Amino acid sequence: MPSAAISVPSSDRLVLGFDLAATFVFGLEGASSAIAANLDLLGVLALAFVTALGGGIIRDVIIGDVPPAAFRYERYVVAALVGGVIAFIVLDPLSHVPSWLLISLDAAGLSLFAVSGASKALTFGANPLTAVIMGAVTGTGGGILRDVLLNTVPAVLRINLYATAALLGATVTTIGIRRGLPRSRMMVLGGVLCFVLRVVAAWQHWGLPRAGAL
Amino acid sequence: MPSAAISVPSSDRLVLGFDLAATFVFGLEGASSAIAANLDLLGVLALAFVTALGGGIIRDVIIGDVPPAAFRYERYVVAALVGGVIAFIVLDPLSHVPSWLLISLDAAGLSLFAVSGASKALTFGANPLTAVIMGAVTGTGGGILRDVLLNTVPAVLRINLYATAALLGATVTTIGIRRGLPRSRMMVLGGVLCFVLRVVAAWQHWGLPRAGAL
Amino acid sequence: MPSAAISVPSSDRLVLGFDLAATFVFGLEGASSAIAANLDLLGVLALAFVTALGGGIIRDVIIGDVPPAAFRYERYVVAALVGGVIAFIVLDPLSHVPSWLLISLDAAGLSLFAVSGASKALTFGANPLTAVIMGAVTGTGGGILRDVLLNTVPAVLRINLYATAALLGATVTTIGIRRGLPRSRMMVLGGVLCFVLRVVAAWQHWGLPRAGAL
Numbered sequence: 059m060p061s062a063a064i065s066v067p068s069s070d071r072l073v074l075g076f077d078l079a080a081t082f083v084f085g086l087e088g089a090s091s092a093i094a095a096n097l098d099l100l101g102v103l104a105l106a107f108v109t110a111l112g113g114g115i116i117r118d119v120i121i122g123d124v125p126p127a128a129f130r131y132e133r134y135v136v137a138a139l140v141g142g143v144i145a146f147i148v149l150d151p152l153s154h155v156p157s158w159l160l161i162s163l164d165a166a167g168l169s170l171f172a173v174s175g176a177s178k179a180l181t182f183g184a185n186p187l188t189a190v191i192m193g194a195v196t197g198t199g200g201g202i203l204r205d206v207l208l209n210t211v212p213a214v215l216r217i218n219l220y221a222t223a224a225l226l227g228a229t230v231t232t233i234g235i236r237r238g239l240p241r242s243r244m245m246v247l248g249g250v251l252c253f254v255l256r257v258v259a260a261w262q263h264w265g266l267p268r269a270g271a272l
Numbered sequence: 273m274p275s276a277a278i279s280v281p282s283s284d285r286l287v288l289g290f291d292l293a294a295t296f297v298f299g300l301e302g303a304s305s306a307i308a309a310n311l312d313l314l315g316v317l318a319l320a321f322v323t324a325l326g327g328g329i330i331r332d333v334i335i336g337d338v339p340p341a342a343f344r345y346e347r348y349v350v351a352a353l354v355g356g357v358i359a360f361i362v363l364d365p366l367s368h369v370p371s372w373l374l375i376s377l378d379a380a381g382l383s384l385f386a387v388s389g390a391s392k393a394l395t396f397g398a399n400p401l402t403a404v405i406m407g408a409v410t411g412t413g414g415g416i417l418r419d420v421l422l423n424t425v426p427a428v429l430r431i432n433l434y435a436t437a438a439l440l441g442a443t444v445t446t447i448g449i450r451r452g453l454p455r456s457r458m459m460v461l462g463g464v465l466c467f468v469l470r471v472v473a474a475w476q477h478w479g480l481p482r483a484g485a486l
Numbered sequence: 487m488p489s490a491a492i493s494v495p496s497s498d499r500l501v502l503g504f505d506l507a508a509t510f511v512f513g514l515e516g517a518s519s520a521i522a523a524n525l526d527l528l529g530v531l532a533l534a535f536v537t538a539l540g541g542g543i544i545r546d547v548i549i550g551d552v553p554p555a556a557f558r559y560e561r562y563v564v565a566a567l568v569g570g571v572i573a574f575i576v577l578d579p580l581s582h583v584p585s586w587l588l589i590s591l592d593a594a595g596l597s598l599f600a601v602s603g604a605s606k607a608l609t610f611g612a613n614p615l616t617a618v619i620m621g622a623v624t625g626t627g628g629g630i631l632r633d634v635l636l637n638t639v640p641a642v643l644r645i646n647l648y649a650t651a652a653l654l655g656a657t658v659t660t661i662g663i664r665r666g667l668p669r670s671r672m673m674v675l676g677g678v679l680c681f682v683l684r685v686v687a688a689w690q691h692w693g694l695p696r697a698g699a700l
Contacts, residue, residue, distance in 0.1 A: 098694040100650050101643035115548070120329070122338035124550035129616040149698045188343040202421070207630070209639045211423045215315035222314050266312040270363045334543070336552035402557040416635070425637045429529035436528050480526040484577045 077174070078137045080167030084110040085141025087164065088204050090152050095208050099146060105204055106142025107135065113199030117175050117192045121182045161260045162253075168220070169227055169252040172197035173245040176228035177235065186232050193228025194221055197252075219259035222266060227252025291388070292351045294381030298324040299355025301378065302418050304366050309422050313360060319418055320356025321349065327413030331389050331406045335396045375474045376467075382434070383441055383466040386411035387459040390442035391449065400446050407442025408435055411466075433473035436480060441466025505602070506565045508595030512538040513569025515592065516632050518580050523636050527574060533632055534570025535563065541627030545603050545620045549610045589688045590681075596648070597655055597680040600625035601673040604656035605663065614660050621656025622649055625680075647687035650694060655680025 088109025092102040111128040118126035128134050145151055152160055175196025179189040198214040198221050205212040214220045227248040234244030258264065302323025306316040325342040332340035342348050359365055366374055389410025393403040412428040412435050419426040428434045441462040448458030472478065516537025520530040539556040546554035556562050573579055580588055603624025607617040626642040626649050633640040642648045655676040662672030686692065 093697040097643055098696050100694050104643055119333055119547055120339055125548055125612055125616055132615050135615055146697045184339055187346050187349055188339055206420055206634055212421060215311055215318055266314050268312050269307040269360045333547055334553055398553055401560050401563055402553055420634055429525055429532055480528050482526050483521040483574045
């Protein structure tokens with residue numbers, strides 16, 4: 059019963075497990091991009107770190123929770139770096155994962171980061187608009203930093219409803235919490251909506267319109 | 273009598289109107305760049321947001337006013353996004369605007385951001401050097417982030433006296449305020465100087481020297 | 487006897503001299519990159535500023551020391567900009583410096599920034615992991631920002647043991663200070679190890695492995 063699990067403090071094993079798993083997956087993805095760009099071991103680990111933790115670090119600097127949580131709890135750094143090391147050793151590990159599974163894992167990470175980012179911003183007194191934007195930043199900021207460092211236009215601004223799904227999840231979570239509904243249930247609901255939208259969009263090749271295509 | 277208008281609190285309608293207009297124009301410009309880079313609707317809105325509000329966000333994080341003002345007052349986000357939506361619907365709207373008008377609007381936004389950024393930094397206890405740099409960062413930071421995201425060398429570091437004009441306006445404002453002259457008048461003076469320098473530089477193709485060209 | 491010198495407050499002339507010299511060298515390097523990219527005088531000075539001071543600014547924003555020290559003490563901005571002006575006037579000055587001297591100066595700056603960054607983070611209550619990362623960020627962050635602005639993949643993520651040397655120096659410093667050993671001696675030890683590793687790596691073309699090359 060995930061909704062109950064997420065209502066307990068963040069030390070709860072299930073939530074923590076999800077959070078570390080998402081950090082690990084994002085670290086793996088960042089490292090794979092770095093390997094494709096021919097960076098060395100340090101570059102691969104740096105990109106794993108930035109991709110997995112960058113979004114949360116930007117959020118925490120903006121809402122004023124410094125040093126950012128990513129630095130205060132060493133398990134997050136460890137999860138990101140383990141992802142990086144595995145990517146480095148098992149050369150291009152993501153190519154061995156079926157794409158439906160990879161997209162699902164990534165979408166799960168995006169969902170978790172988006173709803174937890176929005177929820178945390180509200181806890182720190184942010185207004186609803188800020189909370190929604192912080193949810194999207196938590197989910198997509200790491201990927202944006204990764205692509206800026208690798209000198210490409212950020213993929214999260216281009217691929218099928220990626221940032222849009224994060225905004226949806228963060229918005230549902232924010233509206234629910236502000237209306238006094240249980241935080242845990244709104245996070246689950248927001249996360250599920252984000253996950254479903256992103257996975258279906260990837261599967262059906264849905265995308266937002268481009269200008270001039272209306 | 274603008275000098276009087278700017279001396280009243282920031283809730284004053286005229287100042288607020290200018291500020292929102294500048295945010296709108298910068299949003300329009302950021303969105304147009306995103307459209308030219310073939311981003312989808314979300315990417316266009318994200319670039320409108322970053323271009324219009326990024327400079328002020330960097331300033332506020334550096335001077336310690338978090339969450340940044342751009343997030344606390346929803347009207348700024350709305351102004352930036354309205355600019356983005358209009359750019360998206362009216363495909364390439366800036367191509368329909370005479371270039372002298374576009375350069376003037378942009379220079380007005382730059383001027384307003386530069387002097388208000390310097391003034392705010394002083395209010396937060398920054399020393400004069402920091403205030404001048406924060407003025408330039410407020411005026412040019414959004415454009416720099418936009419170009420980094422779109423994977424080009426920032427135009428504001430290259431085009432005719434753009435950042436230079438912002439530094440001039442911020443410097444005049446800072447020196448005047450620190451000498452005890454009326455804040456409002458120094459902001460108007462700094463803003464006018466920034467505006468005039470930038471517009472004349474664009475018109476006359478003035479630029480700073482490059483190394484080796486001395 | 488440098489170890490004694492570094493144990494006194496940061497106002498000490500020798501430490502201050504080293505710190506300003508490192509800022510100057512990094513400013514010179516940033517400006518040279520900007521000149522190579524054909525930026526104008528303002529762009530050259532902006533890149534000198536960002537390269538010399540960007541790492542420390544990121545560190546201070548993350549550990550919560552705002553406004554960052556780079557803005558509070560005007561001598562640092564002056565040192566960076568003097569480097570920029572000299573690079574601008576003496577076109578491509580670094581080409582006249584023997585490469586062993588240039589690498590040594592740069593390695594000295596990297597070492598100083600890495601150990602002082604780690605030490606400062608500890609002073610602000612950061613945990614050891616954060617201190618090590620902040621040391622590396624202080625040493626390499628400016629160069630990363632420079633390369634992002636100049637639209638290239640950051641060199642510090644690629645060249646021979648550059649960030650690795652910063653991590654080594656920061657780690658030794660952090661472990662020593664946390665074990666109660668004299669701060670000054672640990673900073674000297676960490677700095678010397680960082681310096682030696684970087685210089686030898688540049689000389690011997692040592693590098694970390696790349697994925698798939700194991």
